[in-house]
Amino acid sequence: MNSVTVLDHPLVTHKLAILRDENTASPAFRKTLLELGHVMSWPVFSHLNVANTEIKTPMEKTTEAVLVYPFPCIVSILRAGNGMADALSAALPEAPIGYIGMQRNADTHLAEPYFKKLPDQIQDRQIILVDPMLATGSSGVQAADFLKRDGAKNILFVCLVAAPEGIEYFHKQHADIPIITAALDRELDENAYILPGLGDAGDRIYGTK
Numbered sequence: 001m002n003s004v005t006v007l008d009h010p011l012v013t014h015k016l017a018i019l020r021d022e023n024t025a026s027p028a029f030r031k032t033l034l035e036l037g038h039v040m041s042w043p044v045f046s047h048l049n050v051a052n053t054e055i056k057t058p059m060e061k062t063t064e065a066v067l068v069y070p071f072p073c074i075v076s077i078l079r080a081g082n083g084m085a086d087a088l089s090a091a092l093p094e095a096p097i098g099y100i101g102m103q104r105n106a107d108t109h110l111a112e113p114y115f116k117k118l119p120d121q122i123q124d125r126q127i128i129l130v131d132p133m134l135a136t137g138s139s140g141v142q143a144a145d146f147l148k149r150d151g152a153k154n155i156l157f158v159c160l161v162a163a164p165e166g167i168e169y170f171h172k173q174h175a176d177i178p179i180i181t182a183a184l185d186r187e188l189d190e191n192a193y194i195l196p197g198l199g200d201a202g203d204r205i206y207g208t209k
């Protein structure tokens with residue numbers, strides 16, 4: 001309950017520093033996000049369920065811990081989640097990818113859903129829900145609500161940067177969902193951007209403004 005893991009590793013902090021740097025342009029941002037996602041896939045996927053399964057090598061029979069069926073899935077909160085989903089998917093191509101569309105209302109700063117497309121058997125899969133920025137927590141909470149409404153029972157939330165306010169709100173609504181983040185930042189500003197943060201993740205990934 002209320003589990004938060006902040007990844008503390010030189011590769012994580014080094015790549016995060018590149019992402020935070022305002023001089024990192026979109027192509028380098030995307031490349032570094034992909035690299036950081038690869039690094040994060042190790043701790044993120046360490047939670048996956050496995051079962052000992054008999055395998056026959058060319059030499060003899062053995063048992064190996066193999067992912068259980070149905071395979072885990074990745075669910076990306078559009079649009080910034082896609083960068084992380086791509087990176088995690090490279091490490092686990094067996095995982096189908098679902099999408100939940102959320103957009104932030106510029107006045108209220110609250111997330112509003114506009115799209116959902118999920119893999120089948122969502123209720124039986126381990127779900128890696130990804131969104132780089134856990135700011136107010138509103139998108140993450142609504143996405144988790146969506147998933148639970150469809151029967152999801154086993155969700156892990158993965159982000160790059162989290163604000164204390166977002167973690168508190170997320171866990172007030174979904175105490176059962178562990179959070180893994182590359183960084184826990186100081187606070188939100190008056191426009192609900194994370195400080196020090198990295199700016200608008202979607203704009204920086206896709207070069208939009």
Ligand code: URA
Pocket residue numbers: 080133135192193194195197198199200201202
């Ligand atoms: N979304 C972002 O992309 N950045 C923030 O700092 C907060 C929300």
